Amino acid sequence: MKIGFIGMYYYPEKFSSRYQITDIINFLRENKNEVTLIVPNPVRTLTKEEILKYKNFEEEGIVRLWCGSNNRNSKLARISRIFKFNSKLKKYLKNNHDFDVLIMQSNPPIFSPKVVEKCAKKYGIKTVFYVDDIFPDVMNKNGLIYSVLKKESKKTYLNADYLVTVSEDVKNTLVEKGVKEDKITIIRPWPFDQEKCEKQTFNFDKETFNVAYIGNIGEFQNCKYILDISKEITNDKIMFYIIGSGREEKRIRNIIDKENLKNVKFVDRVNEAEARVLYTQSDLNLIVLNKNVVKFATPSKTANCILSGKPCLLLCDKSEYSNELVNKYRFYFDDSFNSKKVADLINNIYENYDI
Numbered sequence: 001m002k003i004g005f006i007g008m009y010y011y012p013e014k015f016s017s018r019y020q021i022t023d024i025i026n027f028l029r030e031n032k033n034e035v036t037l038i039v040p041n042p043v044r045t046l047t048k049e050e051i052l053k054y055k056n057f058e059e060e061g062i063v064r065l066w067c068g069s070n071n072r073n074s075k076l077a078r079i080s081r082i083f084k085f086n087s088k089l090k091k092y093l094k095n096n097h098d099f100d101v102l103i104m105q106s107n108p109p110i111f112s113p114k115v116v117e118k119c120a121k122k123y124g125i126k127t128v129f130y131v132d133d134i135f136p137d138v139m140n141k142n143g144l145i146y147s148v149l150k151k152e153s154k155k156t157y158l159n160a161d162y163l164v165t166v167s168e169d170v171k172n173t174l175v176e177k178g179v180k181e182d183k184i185t186i187i188r189p190w191p192f193d194q195e196k197c198e199k200q201t202f203n204f205d206k207e208t209f210n211v212a213y214i215g216n217i218g219e220f221q222n223c224k225y226i227l228d229i230s231k232e233i234t235n236d237k238i239m240f241y242i243i244g245s246g247r248e249e250k251r252i253r254n255i256i257d258k259e260n261l262k263n264v265k266f267v268d269r270v271n272e273a274e275a276r277v278l279y280t281q282s283d284l285n286l287i288v289l290n291k292n293v294v295k296f297a298t299p300s301k302t303a304n305c306i307l308s309g310k311p312c313l314l315l316c317d318k319s320e321y322s323n324e325l326v327n328k329y330r331f332y333f334d335d336s337f338n339s340k341k342v343a344d345l346i347n348n349i350y351e352n353y354d355i
Contacts, residue, residue: 002098003028003035006089006116007105008039011060011346012331015302017132019272020189021105024130025330029061036099037062038092039186040085043071065092073247082110093119104156112151113156129156131165133297134173138220140292154178167298167322189300197273204281206241209350212282213299217246222288224248225315227255230264232343238263238350243278245269279308284349288318291337304335311349315342 005025009015028035041054041064051069065088070077077314089112093102102116102125113129138148154177157163163184166267171184206208217223223242230240239297240263242252256264270278279285285305289297294316302325305312314322318335325331332349334342 001033001100003033004038004099005035005113006038006102006104008040009044010042012041013042013085014047026320035061036232038089040065043069047069063092065089072298086112086115090115092258097123097125099125101126101128101131104127105134111152114152117159126161128162129160131163131170131174134170138293138296138308140290145329149200156315160317169295170298175333189298189303197277200265200277201272202270204241205239208238209283210245211284211286211346211351212239212241213286213288214243214278217242217252218242219247220290220293220297222290222315223252225288226286227252227261227264228339229342230261231345232340233263233346235347235350236263238266238346241267243267246317279304280310282310283353285312287312287314291317294319294321313346
C-alpha cells in the first residue's frame with residue numbers, strides 16, 4: 001500500500017508527538033507499506049545556515065516542501081508559513097496522486113485538510129486523520145476567527161474515512177461533533193526509549209522534596225497555576241522545578257524573578273533522554289492542564305510519568321483520563337483549580353511520602 005503521511009514538523013525539529021509519529025511510520029514500513037512523509041522544510045530552533053541545507057536536500061521517503069527560511073515564532077510568520085505550505089502541498093498532490101491512503105496529523109496548518117480532502121475525493125484516495133489534539137477547541141477561545149476554524153475542523157473529522165486519536169475523552173468529543181464511533185480508533189501515547197542518557201546536565205537537590213513539572217511550557221499547560229501553588233507552600237523542604245521550554249516560558253520566568261519565588265527553580269529544556277531520567281529522580285511529578293483542555297488533548301508525557309514509577313499529581317478536569325490514571329497507577333488528582341487546596345495536598349503527600 002502506498003501511503004502519504006502529512007505533517008507540519010519533522011526531524012530535526014522537535015515536537016511532542018515526534019517519537020510516536022516516527023514509530024507509526026516505521027511500523028507501516030516494516031509491514032510492507034511504502035510511506036512518504038510530506039512536510040515543510042524544517043525551521044523551528046534552527047539557524048539560517050541549518051535551514052538552507054534543506055532547500056534542495058533529498059532524503060529517501062521524505063518530501064520537504066520549501067516554505068522559506070523564516071524561523072521567527074511570531075503569529076504572522078507562522079500564518080505566512082502555513083499558507084505557503086498549503087500552496088506547495090496542493091501542487092505536490094496534484095502531481096503525485098497515486099497514493100492509496102493519505103494520513104494527516106492534527107497539527108497540520110489551517111486549511112491543509114481541505115487541500116487533502118479535495119485531492120482524495122478527486123482521485124479516490126482514503127483519508128485518515130491522526131488527532132493528537134482538537135484544534136482550535138483546545139485553545140479555549142471564542143470569536144469569529146475561532147468559530148470559522150471550528151467549523152472547518154469539524155468538516156475534516158466528518159469527511160475523513162477514519163480517525164485515530166489518543167484518549168477516550170478526545171474520542172467522546174469527536175463523537176459529540178457527529179463523528180461515527182466506529183470510524184475512530186484509540187492509540188494511546190506510549191513511552192519512548194530510543195535514546196539513552198549519556199550525560200546528565202541537571203540534578204535535583206537531595207536535601208529537598210522535589211516537585212517537578214518536566215515538559216512543554218505552552219498555552220494548554222497551566223504552568224502559572226504551579227507558581228500560584230508554590231506561593232501557598234511555607235515548608236522550605238518542598239521545592240518546585242519547572243523544566244522545559246515553550247511559548248509561555250518568558251512569562252513564567254518573569255513571574256518567578258519579579259515575585260522572587262524562592263521555592264521555584266526554572267531549568268532550561270533538557271533532551272528527552274535526560275527528561276526520562278529526571279522523571280524517575282523527582283519525588284513528585286506534575287501534569288497540569290488548563291480547564292476544559294483534557295476533552296481535546298492528552299499530554300504525551302503521561303506514559304513517561306507512568307513508566308517512572310514515581311507518584312504523580314494530576315491537575316485538570318475530571319475525565320476518563322483522570323479516572324484511569326488514579327485507579328491504575330500512583331496518581332493523585334485534584335480538579336478544584338484551587339491553589340491553597342492543592343498546596344495542602346502536596347504537604348500531605350510530603351508528610352506521608354514513601355519511596
